[in-house]
Amino acid sequence: MKHPYYPIELFRSGFYFFTGPYQRVLDFLAPRLKERDWEITRDDLQDCGGYCMSFTTPNGVANLIWVPDVEDEFVLFHEALHCSFNILRRVGVPADADSQEAIAYLQEEVVKGCRKVAKTFKYKDPIKAERGDGQSVVASAHRISKGGF
Numbered sequence: 001m002k003h004p005y006y007p008i009e010l011f012r013s014g015f016y017f018f019t020g021p022y023q024r025v026l027d028f029l030a031p032r033l034k035e036r037d038w039e040i041t042r043d044d045l046q047d048c049g050g051y052c053m054s055f056t057t058p059n060g061v062a063n064l065i066w067v068p069d070v071e072d073e074f075v076l077f078h079e080a081l082h083c084s085f086n087i088l089r090r091v092g093v094p095a096d097a098d099s100q101e102a103i104a105y106l107q108e109e110v111v112k113g114c115r116k117v118a119k120t121f122k123y124k125d126p127i128k129a130e131r132g133d134g135q136s137v138v139a140s141a142h143r144i145s146k147g148g149f
Contacts, residue, residue, distance in 0.1 A: 003028075004121040006113030008106070013087045015063035015110065017117040019070045024123055025051070029064075032057070037138045050075040052082035054090075055138050061090060065110075070118040080110040 007014035018024045022045040029038055033055060045051055051066040063086050065079045084106040085095055093099050 004117045004123070006110075006117050008087065008109060008113070011087050011091050011106070013063065013090065015065055015083050015087075015113065017114050017121075018064070018066040018123075019114075019118050020068065020123060022046070022051070022066060022068070025064065025066045029055075033138065041138060050079045052079040052086070053138055054086045061086075063087065065114060067114070070114060076111060076114055077107070080107050080114065083110050 004017050005014055006017060016028065018028065025045060026038070026042055029041060033041065037055070041053065045066070049068065050072075052064070054061050054063045056062075063083050065083050067075045067079055070076060081103075084103055087106060088095065088099065088102060093102055095103065
């Protein structure tokens with residue numbers, strides 16, 4: 001596994017998953033995001049307890065989840081729900097009462113994916129990124145406050 005990525009084939013989607021220091025997310029995003037989007041993301045990550053975002057790529061939109069500790073189920077489920085909504089919105093499934101099963105099953109798959117990636121991927125922390133220099137922009141971002149709600 002080159003990157004900590006979990007595919008969700010049914011929706012032709014998936015997500016990158018990071019745990020541990022948020023610097024891993026910044027290092028991953030630096031070559032991908034435009035500088036201003038990277039700076040905003042950096043500022044958000046410094047003051048939160050979990051993060052989910054989607055960002056543009058040459059192939060469409062990518063999703064990313066960061067939780068400091070994969071064992072913190074409250075934060076993991078919170079961010080997995082954001083990721084699920086991002087994926088469903090992209091394929092045209094509305095976030096309403098008629099879509100509850102799709103939302104619940106996808107959230108379950110995202111949580112399973114996070115746990116699988118955390119168990120199998122070995123993070124190699126590179127030199128800290130100083131700024132973003134790519135062409136991607138943030139499509140949406142959600143964060144949970146440190147300490148939960």
